[in-house]
Amino acid sequence: MRFPGILPAVTSPFDASGGVDSAALQANVRALVDAGVHGIVGTGTMGEAASLSTDERRAVIAAIVAAADGRVPVVAGVSAGTPAQAIGYAADAVAEGVDALMCLPPLGYRGDDDEVIAFYDAIADAGGLPLMAYNNPEASGVDMPPELIARIGASVANVVAVKECSGDVRRIPALLNTTDLEILVGGDDWALEGFSAGATGWVSGVADVAPAECVALYEHCRAGDLEPARELYARLLPLARFDMRPKLVQFFKTAMDEVGLAGGPTRPPRLPLLDSERDELAEALAALRPGVAA
Numbered sequence: 001m002r003f004p005g006i007l008p009a010v011t012s013p014f015d016a017s018g019g020v021d022s023a024a025l026q027a028n029v030r031a032l033v034d035a036g037v038h039g040i041v042g043t044g045t046m047g048e049a050a051s052l053s054t055d056e057r058r059a060v061i062a063a064i065v066a067a068a069d070g071r072v073p074v075v076a077g078v079s080a081g082t083p084a085q086a087i088g089y090a091a092d093a094v095a096e097g098v099d100a101l102m103c104l105p106p107l108g109y110r111g112d113d114d115e116v117i118a119f120y121d122a123i124a125d126a127g128g129l130p131l132m133a134y135n136n137p138e139a140s141g142v143d144m145p146p147e148l149i150a151r152i153g154a155s156v157a158n159v160v161a162v163k164e165c166s167g168d169v170r171r172i173p174a175l176l177n178t179t180d181l182e183i184l185v186g187g188d189d190w191a192l193e194g195f196s197a198g199a200t201g202w203v204s205g206v207a208d209v210a211p212a213e214c215v216a217l218y219e220h221c222r223a224g225d226l227e228p229a230r231e232l233y234a235r236l237l238p239l240a241r242f243d244m245r246p247k248l249v250q251f252f253k254t255a256m257d258e259v260g261l262a263g264g265p266t267r268p269p270r271l272p273l274l275d276s277e278r279d280e281l282a283e284a285l286a287a288l289r290p291g292v293a294a
Contacts, residue, residue, distance in 0.1 A: 001100055001130040002182050003161055004200045005038025006214045007075065008207035009046040011253050012060050013262045020056050022063040024262035028208070029067035031261060035211035038201070040068055041102060043089070044077035045139055046205050046249060051267040058092040065097045073099035075132060079140070081107040083122035090127035102132040102163065102203075104140040113148050117155055124158035131158045136165040136186060146171055150178040163203045164194075167244065172197040188243035192233040195221035205248060206240045209255040210288055238284035247273065251281055258285055 010032070013024035029040055042064045043049040043057050052060065061076050068074050076093035078101050080086035090101050103123055105116045124131045133152055137143035144152070149162050162179075164171050165186025175183050176198045184201040185194035191202050195218065207214040213236055220229035242251035249266050250273050256263030258281075265272070273281065 001073070001160060002200070003039060003073070003075070003100070003132065003184055004182075005202075006036075006207050006211065006218050007039035007041050007184070007201060007203045008032050008037055008211060008214075009041040009044045009203050009205055010064065011208055011249065011256065011263060012043075012047045012049075012052065012056075013264045014267065018267070020052070020059055020063075021262065021264070022059060024264070025060065025063045026067035028256070028261050029064055032207070032211050033068060033071050036215040037072065037207060037211050038215075039073045039075060040064055041075045041077065041203055043093075044079075044102065044134075044203075045136075046208065046252065047077065048249060048267055048270075049077055049079065054088070054092070057089060058096060061093050061098060062096045075100045075102050077102045077134075078123065078127070079104040079107060079134065081109065083119055083126075086119075086123045087126040090123060090129075094127060094129060098129070100130040100132060100160075101127050102134050104134045104136060105142040105144060107140055110141055113151065116142065116144065116148065117152055120152050120159055121156045124156045127158065129158065130160045131156070132161040132163055132184070133159050133181075134163045134165070134186065135171075136163075139165075146174040146178045149175060149181065153179040153181040161201075164199075169193040169197060172199050188240035189237060191217065191236075191240070192221065192229060205243045205252050206236060208252050208261070209239060209259055210236060213288070235288050235290070238287045239281075242281070242284070247277065251277070254278065254281055255285060258282075 013021040015021040078089035135144040161182040163186040253263030
C-alpha cells in the first residue's frame with residue numbers, strides 16, 4: 001500500500017457535553033474528501049488522541065471509516081507507551097475497517113535502536129496492516145534518524161512508509177537514499193521543500209482548513225509547475241507555521257470554525273487561544289484567501 005497525496009490529520013470535534021461529536025466529525029471528513037484529499041488520518045496528535053478513552057478512539061475511527069465510505073483510505077494512529085497498548089488500539093481500528101496504521105516510537109521512554117525496532121515489529125505483526133512509522137521527536141521524545149528508519153524498514157515487513165516530522169527537510173533525501181519506504185512530509189511548513197526533495201505524500205494539519213489549496217499544491221509539485229506552487233505555498237505558509245507550535249490543535253480547530261467546518265473546543269490541558277493568538281490566526285487566514293472577508 002502507498003499513501004500518495006494529501007492526507008489530513010483530522011481533528012476530533014466535541015459536543016456541548018464534552019463528548020465526541022461523531023456527526024460533526026463525519027461532516028468534516030465528507031467535506032475533506034469532496035475537496036479532493038487522498039486519504040484521512042485519525043486519532044493522531046491533531047485528533048487529541050491522548051485525551052480520548054479507548055472507547056472514544058474506536059468511535060472516532062468508526063465515524064471516519066463510515067464517512068470516508070471507501071472513497072479514500074483511512075489510517076488510524078495507534079501511538080502508545082507500550083506495544084500491548086498500541087496493539088489494542090490497532091485491533092480496535094482493524095475491527096472498524098481501517099486500511100493502515102500509523103505509530104510513533106514508544107511514548108514516554110527513550111528507547112535505543114533495538115528497542116524501537118522491537119516495538120514496531122510487535123505492532124506490525126499484531127496489526128496485520130500496512131504500518132506508517134512516525135518520526136516526531138517533539139511528540140515522542142525519540143528521534144529516529146534515517147539510519148534507524150532504514151533498519152526498521154528492512155527488519156519489519158509491514159512497515160511501508162514513514163511520516164517524517166523532525167523539521168529537517170534534509171532527512172527526506174537521506175531517507176530516499178537509505179530505504180525503499182515511501183516518505184511523507186509530516187510538517188506543514190516545509191511541504192513544498194519536502195515534495196521537491198522527493199516525498200510522495202503529506203500528512204497535514206493545514207489540510208483540515210484548506211484542503212483544496214493543499215491538493216492544488218501537491219498537483220503543481222507533481223506536474224513540476226514551480227511558480228504556481230510557490231505562489232500558493234506563500235499563501236499557505238502563515239497558517240501552516242502554526243503546525244509547529246504547541247497550540248497547533250487550538251489554531252487549526254479555530255480556523256476550521258472560521259471556514260465553516262466543525263472545529264470547536266479542545267480538551268484540557270489545552271486552553272482556548274488568547275486574543276493575541278486569534279489575531280495572528282486572522283492574519284494567516286487573510287493571507288490564505290486574499291480578498292475574502294474574515
